[in-house]
Amino acid sequence: MKTPLTVTLGITSLLLTLGSSPAHAVSTILRPNSVTSNLTVIEGFSLDNLINQSGLSRSYTSGVTPWSEVNTITATSREVRRNTWAGQLTSQSRRLTFDLGRRRGIQGLALWNVNTNDSINQFELYADNDNDFNNGGTTRLGMNGNFTFSAPVRTDTTLSVDTFSFTATETRYVHLNILSNHGTAEIVATSEIAFRTPLEFGHLPGIIFAVSLGYIHYFRNKRGGKDK
Numbered sequence: 001m002k003t004p005l006t007v008t009l010g011i012t013s014l015l016l017t018l019g020s021s022p023a024h025a026v027s028t029i030l031r032p033n034s035v036t037s038n039l040t041v042i043e044g045f046s047l048d049n050l051i052n053q054s055g056l057s058r059s060y061t062s063g064v065t066p067w068s069e070v071n072t073i074t075a076t077s078r079e080v081r082r083n084t085w086a087g088q089l090t091s092q093s094r095r096l097t098f099d100l101g102r103r104r105g106i107q108g109l110a111l112w113n114v115n116t117n118d119s120i121n122q123f124e125l126y127a128d129n130d131n132d133f134n135n136g137g138t139t140r141l142g143m144n145g146n147f148t149f150s151a152p153v154r155t156d157t158t159l160s161v162d163t164f165s166f167t168a169t170e171t172r173y174v175h176l177n178i179l180s181n182h183g184t185a186e187i188v189a190t191s192e193i194a195f196r197t198p199l200e201f202g203h204l205p206g207i208i209f210a211v212s213l214g215y216i217h218y219f220r221n222k223r224g225g226k227d228k
């Protein structure tokens, strides 16, 4: 009987594959590789401060630390040069572009804001497979018809994180389009930004691999006329 053996092999492969990659079995915090902006940086408040974990109460390991721990991480300081990014609001378009390094699955965003009126308020997110916002091919990210996100004003000195969810998407670049801050005329600022990886993108390659192994085994047996 070849069918039971094929099924057994398929299930065994599936369990081995899933079992051998526990790091992918949970949703994790993902650090972007780099970030750029069309806004002029306020001297000293560098863009890198957005993704270098500066000012966070504890560090996370990108792609490893479970997303469930994101609420335990706070931004420990106020808007200071070594921890936060600040840009001039002189342009009509106000955009941060994150490069994830390669196509990655994402389904959420963590934003540690600043506790001043410079802080980001409303924003939109776009997935894009090149780093050009204006040449089409972008997908607006959101969920249940909501595509505009809003970050509340923070008054605490220990800044807790705000998290935002959207439909799981695979992309390399994410554009964060800043629609408003909390009232300052000339400056927008925030402390740190990271993404959330979804569960299903971690599992998908393993499942495809396991199912393929089962089929290869089945057809080899069939062609060879073997009946193990």
Ligand SMILES: [Ca+2]
Binding pocket: 049, 050, 051, 052, 053, 054, 055, 056, 083, 084, 191, 192
């Ligand atoms: Ca920071």
